[in-house]
Amino acid sequence: MRRSSFQARSHAVQLIKLAMCLIRPEKLLNLGDGFFEEMVKALRDRISYEATAAALRVLNTACRWEPNAARAVDAGAVAVLVDLLLDETEKRASEMMLVVLDVLCRGERGVSEVVRHAAGVAVVSKKILRVTPLATERAVRVLYSIAWRAASSEVVEEMVEVGAVAKLCVLLNVECGERTREMAKAILGMHSTVWRSSPCVSRAQVRVL
Numbered sequence: 001m002r003r004s005s006f007q008a009r010s011h012a013v014q015l016i017k018l019a020m021c022l023i024r025p026e027k028l029l030n031l032g033d034g035f036f037e038e039m040v041k042a043l044r045d046r047i048s049y050e051a052t053a054a055a056l057r058v059l060n061t062a063c064r065w066e067p068n069a070a071r072a073v074d075a076g077a078v079a080v081l082v083d084l085l086l087d088e089t090e091k092r093a094s095e096m097m098l099v100v101l102d103v104l105c106r107g108e109r110g111v112s113e114v115v116r117h118a119a120g121v122a123v124v125s126k127k128i129l130r131v132t133p134l135a136t137e138r139a140v141r142v143l144y145s146i147a148w149r150a151a152s153s154e155v156v157e158e159m160v161e162v163g164a165v166a167k168l169c170v171l172l173n174v175e176c177g178e179r180t181r182e183m184a185k186a187i188l189g190m191h192s193t194v195w196r197s198s199p200c201v202s203r204a205q206v207r208v209l
Helices: 006-020 025-030 033-045 049-062 066-074 077-087 091-104 108-116 120-126 133-149 153-161 164-171 178-190 192-196 203-208
Strands: none
Touching: 006 033, 006 049, 025 066, 033 049, 033 066, 033 077, 049 066, 049 091, 066 077, 066 091, 066 108, 077 091, 077 108, 077 120, 091 108, 091 133, 108 120, 108 133, 120 133, 120 153, 120 164, 133 153, 133 164, 133 178, 153 164, 153 192, 164 178, 178 192
């Protein structure tokens, strides 16, 4: 794939997506670093909408296994997904990006990469209630992973500054999935003592906390 034209690469990624449906699950554990490097490169290069969608599907399937998720993170998948989310306006694509990001954030390395990206926490928070119910659920799951695994004082403060805490407070009072609401409540409970004293938190939000 590396020296192929964009059209050929797009076709190759789509064929890989179809092949994934036929591969026995145990065989997916043997995917090498190069495989994930190519999938991430396909996303980064934005070859075509179809190739992006196919690469996201491939990563979602392959990264159900932690070793594969770690390889995808090492290949730069988290940073690329955050960069894509910054510019993506199509709801279905944004939803799938958040689904894959959530899968990668089930491990500490994935969470660390989101936090490390200057726009990571902000873009995940921004997508809450602006895409689809599934996208909102997955964005909240990513924030939960961050609040649980990477909650340094700087990160906790950043969650207020970029509007993550405000979005979580809103989720407690709007129609959304029960699981999403409970997760939002759990995140707010983790660091409520710090957030109550923040000048960025409104009085109404303090009452929720």
